[in-house]
Amino acid sequence: MKILQIYSFLLVLDCAGSAPPVLTRRGSAPLGSKARLLCTAAASPLPVTYQLMKSQWVVATVTRLQENLPAEFVITVTKAKEGSYHCLVTAGGNTTTSNSITLLLMRTRLTSDPNPPVLYEGSRLLLSCEGPVESGLSYTWFFNRSVVTPQTAPPLRPAGWRLTVEHVTEQHAGRYSCMTTARRTDNRSSSSSELTVVVKAFLSQPRISVSLSKEAGGYEGAVTCWTSTGSPPASFSLFLDGQEVASRNASASMTVTFPVAMVPAQDMGAARCRVKTDIQDLWSETQPLFVVPVGGHVEVEVEYLYGADSKMAAAQLHCRPGRGTFPSFSWLLNGSGLPVDLLPPPPLHAAAPRYGLVDGGRSLVLTGLAPGGGGSYRCRVRDSFDDSAPWFESPAVLVRLTAGALTPVEIVSISFCCFLLLVLGAGGVFVMLSLGERRRANIRRSSTSHSGPHLPAAVPPLTPQRSRAGVCYDAHRQTLQLIPVQ
Known part of the structure; x- marks a missing residue:
């Protein structure tokens, strides 16, 4: 009995004087991954209790009933789990403390210059991929969730942790991200969140147009302002005779329509559009708000078109109204109306005369001519904004169609x-x-009559x-x- 007590006492002394336990963990860990911490202690009397501590808080406890069996602690990496850890080993009534390690979250962050990444065409864009503080990192770039390669369109040429575009275009707009890989530590990877780059186009000169319609309560006018290029948002304003009368913000389309008061044959002033962004302020041309009703003498002009072989290839008829701001055209052949929805002109080798309307119906093209074809053509014109307005008709014009050569x-x-x-x-x-x-x-006469010495002519003979x-x-x-x- 005394021998057993002496052995236990010597064992406790050996445990107290042995090396402290060791807590190990390799590097940083990506968010959401599993971090494994291993606590190893020297030979201790059984049972041995291991406690993983974060500061003063117990994270997990493990008891071993076998000798030389370390304790493994598995932690799901989150922002809250980041910090300093150590383990406590209790055996034979004695507790020893291990070394401390710091569990770092493997972060990859994508930053931009400018920030936020909203810039105009031609500007410089710089993206930086900031990974964990480790050596041996490699970087992979993504554009619209596809890996950036030499074949990527538009061309993108990242250099390590940076991606630079000296002169951006609208094609460079999209979603960017990057991924860091620690090749020296089991190829652990971490991806950044996506960064959306917005590239704005510069505004073109704004344009203005006027339209008029007739409703049950009278006439309704409208002024439309638009730009062929440019990125929203933008502010459109309508000015009448130099005074701003309406404004509207465009967040999706670069076309805005303003209602205005208009009456045919009455001068309602002059309209002008203004469009503004954070860096541009542009004006349109001035548009008079004066609608001239259709009227006057209407005539048809005929133009025959010949091919290189001097054979007639087509004929084009132009309707010329005397006046009218918004004319609507209609054509008649031998007293019968031609359909409004004429197809485009067919190939020239078509057998029979075919028709095509151009310039909003103002011109009629006759193609696919057949010998002896043709007929009597008229055009009619009236106000497009008033379906009840009277037609003004031109005199009949006889069009002679033949595929033969010149007469x-x-x-x-x-x-x-x-x-x-x-x-x-x-x-x-x-x-x-x-x-x-x-x-x-x-x-010659001037040189002959000269009394002095003979000089060469100032002007050489022609x-x-x-x-x-x-x-x-x-x-x-x-x-x-x-x-x-x-």
Whole structure:
């Protein structure tokens, strides 16, 4: 019995004088991962109790009934679990304290310059990927959740922990993120949160248009202001005769419409649009608010178009109203109305005459001509804002369609024009030569009558240069051109 007591006493003394327990943990850990802390103690009388401590708080307790069996503590890494840890080992009534370690959260943060990342086209963008304080980190960049590679569009060329775009465009707008990987510690990775980069386009010159409609209660006018380029938000304002009468903020579309009072044939002033952003302030042209009703004499002009082979390829009819701000057009062939929803002109080799409306119905194109085709065409015009307004009709025009070549009369007319141009060109050359000869004669007379020593003429004699010219006929435009030949 005494021998057993002496052995126990010596064992306690050995435990008290042995090395303290050791708590180990490697580096930092990503958010949400499992951190494993290992507490190892020297040989101690059983049972051995291990307690993991964070400051003064007990995190977990483990009891071992076997010798030389360390305690492992598993912690889910969160922001609250970050801090200093140590373990307490209790055996045989004695408690020893291990070393302290710091559990760091492996953070990766993406920052931008400018901040927030909202910038205009042509500006410089700098993104920085800030990872944990460890050596041997590698960086992976993401654009719109795809890994940035040399084939990424638009081209992005990150250099380590930085990504720089010297002159951004709207294509560079999107979501960016980065990921750090600690290759020296089991390739542990940590990703940043996404950063949305907004690239704004500069405003173009604002434009203005006016429209008018007739409702049951009278007329309703509208002024539309818009820009073809530019990024919202922007502030649109309407000015009438220099005074601001309405304003509206555009958050999605760069087109804003303002209602205005308008009456046909009455001068309602002059409108102008203004658009402003944080760096731009632009004005549109001035638009008079004066609507002229359709009226006056209406006529149809016919233009025949020929191909390179001197054969008629198409005919184009233009409707010319006497007046009217918002005209609506309608066409008739041989007294019957042509459909409003005409298809675009078909290929020129179509067998029968086909129709196509251009310029809002103002012009009618006839293609796919057949020999002997054609007919009597009229156009009608009325106010587009009033369906009950009367039609103003043009006189009938007979359009002759044929796929044949130019007629003898047309050929004679063109030949006469060419001859006339040649005569004018030859006459011009003759006049130039006559003027040059007269000038040389004057110089000779002046030098003969001079009483002093003989001096060379101040102006060298002119050498006649003959110029040639060719005449070119543009069948499509029906024009004659005088082309000089060197």
